[in-house]
Amino acid sequence: MTTILAVLEQRDGALRKGAAELIAAARQLADAQGGTVDALVFGAGAVSGTDALGAAGADRLLAATHADFAHYCPDGIVATVAGIAAGYRAIVTAATATGKDLAPRIAAAIGAPCGMDVTAVSLSGEAIRVVRPVYAGKAIQTLELTGTPVIAVRPAAYPPISAGKTAEAVAVTVPPFTRRLTVTGIAAPEQATIDVTEARVVVSGGRGLGEADKFALLEELAAAFEGDAAVGASRAVVDAGWIGHGAQVGQTGKTVAPELYFAIGISGAIQHLAGMRTARTIVAINRDKDAPIFKVADYGIVGDLFEVVPVLTAAVKAARG
Amino acid sequence: MKIAVLIRRVPDTTAKIVVGSSGTTIDPTGIKFVANPYDEYAIEAAITLTADGGEAVAVAFGPDVVQETLRTALAMGVHRAVHLQGEPAADGLANARVLAEHLRDGGYDLILCGKLAVDDYNQQTGPMLGELLGLPCATSITSLEIADGTAKVMREVEGGTEAAECALPAVLSCDKGLNTPRLPGLKGIMGAKKKPLEVVPVSTGPVLATVVSLAMPPERPAGRIVGEGPDAVAALIEALTSEAKVL
Ligand SMILES: Cc1cc2nc3c(=O)[nH]c(=O)nc-3n(C[C@H](O)[C@H](O)[C@H](O)COP(=O)(O)OP(=O)(O)OC[C@H]3O[C@@H](n4cnc5c(N)ncnc54)[C@H](O)[C@@H]3O)c2cc1C
Numbered sequence: 001m002t003t004i005l006a007v008l009e010q011r012d013g014a015l016r017k018g019a020a021e022l023i024a025a026a027r028q029l030a031d032a033q034g035g036t037v038d039a040l041v042f043g044a045g046a047v048s049g050t051d052a053l054g055a056a057g058a059d060r061l062l063a064a065t066h067a068d069f070a071h072y073c074p075d076g077i078v079a080t081v082a083g084i085a086a087g088y089r090a091i092v093t094a095a096t097a098t099g100k101d102l103a104p105r106i107a108a109a110i111g112a113p114c115g116m117d118v119t120a121v122s123l124s125g126e127a128i129r130v131v132r133p134v135y136a137g138k139a140i141q142t143l144e145l146t147g148t149p150v151i152a153v154r155p156a157a158y159p160p161i162s163a164g165k166t167a168e169a170v171a172v173t174v175p176p177f178t179r180r181l182t183v184t185g186i187a188a189p190e191q192a193t194i195d196v197t198e199a200r201v202v203v204s205g206g207r208g209l210g211e212a213d214k215f216a217l218l219e220e221l222a223a224a225f226e227g228d229a230a231v232g233a234s235r236a237v238v239d240a241g242w243i244g245h246g247a248q249v250g251q252t253g254k255t256v257a258p259e260l261y262f263a264i265g266i267s268g269a270i271q272h273l274a275g276m277r278t279a280r281t282i283v284a285i286n287r288d289k290d291a292p293i294f295k296v297a298d299y300g301i302v303g304d305l306f307e308v309v310p311v312l313t314a315a316v317k318a319a320r321g
Numbered sequence: 322m323k324i325a326v327l328i329r330r331v332p333d334t335t336a337k338i339v340v341g342s343s344g345t346t347i348d349p350t351g352i353k354f355v356a357n358p359y360d361e362y363a364i365e366a367a368i369t370l371t372a373d374g375g376e377a378v379a380v381a382f383g384p385d386v387v388q389e390t391l392r393t394a395l396a397m398g399v400h401r402a403v404h405l406q407g408e409p410a411a412d413g414l415a416n417a418r419v420l421a422e423h424l425r426d427g428g429y430d431l432i433l434c435g436k437l438a439v440d441d442y443n444q445q446t447g448p449m450l451g452e453l454l455g456l457p458c459a460t461s462i463t464s465l466e467i468a469d470g471t472a473k474v475m476r477e478v479e480g481g482t483e484a485a486e487c488a489l490p491a492v493l494s495c496d497k498g499l500n501t502p503r504l505p506g507l508k509g510i511m512g513a514k515k516k517p518l519e520v521v522p523v524s525t526g527p528v529l530a531t532v533v534s535l536a537m538p539p540e541r542p543a544g545r546i547v548g549e550g551p552d553a554v555a556a557l558i559e560a561l562t563s564e565a566k567v568l
């Protein structure tokens with residue numbers, strides 16, 4: 001009973017980013033009990049990227065194959081996981097849009113508690129303890145979960161490990177299920193950009209930009225990071241229609257934890273901080289030296305963003321050579 | 322169409338959070354409580370969908386104070402309210418079971434809730450209800466079209482927008498972008514007092530999740546202003562390269 005099940009996410013036949021981090025979280029929980037890690041992958045056929053899971057720390061690779069799994073199919077996934085859940089100590093998913101949709105369904109199906117958006121997980125006797133931000137990150141809750149808890153682990157909470165294993169491949173039976181929800185497709189945003197939740201660097205802009213067109217300045221700064229960076233925004237500018245909802249960082253937007261976060265022309269309202277305060281390094285550029293964003297920023301520049309950002313973009317390009 | 326809208330009473334998002342003496346809950350002193358912001362999208366959708374007939378019913382599980390929040394929903398325009406009177410647990414599933422028990426035989430075509438509650442950040446009530454009631458469920462929807470007993474929805478996922486559809490009855494959790502919630506007008510506020518609010522005592526079954534502690538987040542180490550204007554860029558690049566090592 002010390003096996004941990006990691007339910008992985010795929011899209012278009014390829015494993016999503018974050019699988020190795022999730023295996024790392026599962027591995028740590030398994031190792032605390034001398035247990036093993038099973039990685040479960042759903043696909044309409046073979047899923048690419050799974051051959052690296054052993055190296056990331058999985059002991060076994062369980063593959064569930066079904067025509068309906070070409071797209072996300074929560075009903076089929078829940079039926080499959082519920083069918084094998086009895087053998088596990090805990091089930092983990094990534095706290096992504098899909099993982100957060102899935103974890104509570106699995107929990108309800110197997111009558112287990114669900115720990116959502118978890119940043120740390122540990123054993124506590126027979127129970128499992130999870131640590132998670134609540135109240136928009138204004139407080140940190142430690143929850144004790146009994147039974148076979150389903151835990152959605154925040155992306156980037158656990159760094160990937162290198163275990164040098166080869167995962168044994170096992171086919172899993174997909175039981176008959178009723179497909180109540182049908183995902184018909186995913187429309188990519190107009191420009192193929194990386195998502196703010198997945199980017200190593202996030203360059204966010206706020207009302208200080210003055211108008212929609214000025215986001216071009218931030219796109220140039222992001223471009224200087226050569227595919228590592230995404231452009232984010234405060235709610236004020238999303239509501240003003242300067243940029244799409246997908247870019248909004250904060251309490252009613254996305255929670256991001258990149259290595260580097262730029263807050264440019266953003267005042268630092270509590271609801272914005274809720275979405276980015278766990279970034280590793282925060283840089284603020286604001287012409288108001290008393291702006292609250294400077295309280296959470298590691299490095300600040302007081303000045304007019306229209307003067308500072310172009311110089312910064314050139315300097316980042318130069319520094320990255 | 323008969324629609325249930327689930328409403329949770331939460332601290333206003335600007336509230337300063339202080340841990341109470343129990344060490345497991347917040348100190349509610351001085352906090353203004355409101356309807357969960359995401360529930361406002363659900364309320365707006367329910368009112369719009371029942372504008373030409375049908376019924377929108379607001380349902381809240383909690384202590385007596387949730388009646389205040391239900392009145393807000395009534396003032397916005399839902400037709401009646403149900404107060405499931407009891408103490409919710411820290412276990413989302415225990416709470417979802419209470420809600421499911423009440424909703425099961427309600428004859429609802431649609432059950433709408435918020436994407437997440439800004440207090441517990443659980444984000445689990447909707448999908449759990451879908452499972453418990455055996456109904457289709459889509460979470461965090463940013464658009465909704467209903468025609469011929471089918472709901473078509475969109476939801477944001479990393480790097481794209483997912484389109485999905487399901488038959489009614491269904492459970493949908495609502496995200497920002499779905500609509501623009503109306504503000505209750507004076508007439509609505511006056512009218513809300515006369516709308517029916519039914520009280521049903523309930524209790525939770527087994528609880529498998531308990532709060533061990535609630536604590537303040539670690540403070541970020543104090544940062545520094547590296548300088549003013551474009552001249553400060555060099556110092557910033559230096560700090561990002563050699564101190565933070567992120568370039
Ligand atoms: C329920 C609720 C949920 C919310 N959720 C979110 C959320 O998810 N995300 C979010 O961001 N907000 C959210 N908000 C809104 C939040 O309260 C703030 O209104 C918003 O974050 C402010 O955006 P801003 O910083 O871009 O604008 P402002 O507060 O107007 O700040 C603009 C800043 O730009 C600076 N500036 C102006 N010109 C220049 C210049 N030329 N150069 C440099 N600096 C300049 C100014 O000094 C100022 O600090 C929410 C609010 C509520 C009530």
Ligand SMILES: Nc1ncnc2c1ncn2[C@@H]1O[C@H](COP(=O)(O)O)[C@@H](O)[C@H]1O
Nearest residue numbers: 327328382434435437438443444445446
């Ligand atoms: N006690 C409750 N009573 C009524 N609805 C609730 C309750 N708790 C949660 N909900 C609904 O479920 C949504 C998600 O809450 P949560 O799963 O707690 O994040 C909320 O936005 C409400 O619509």
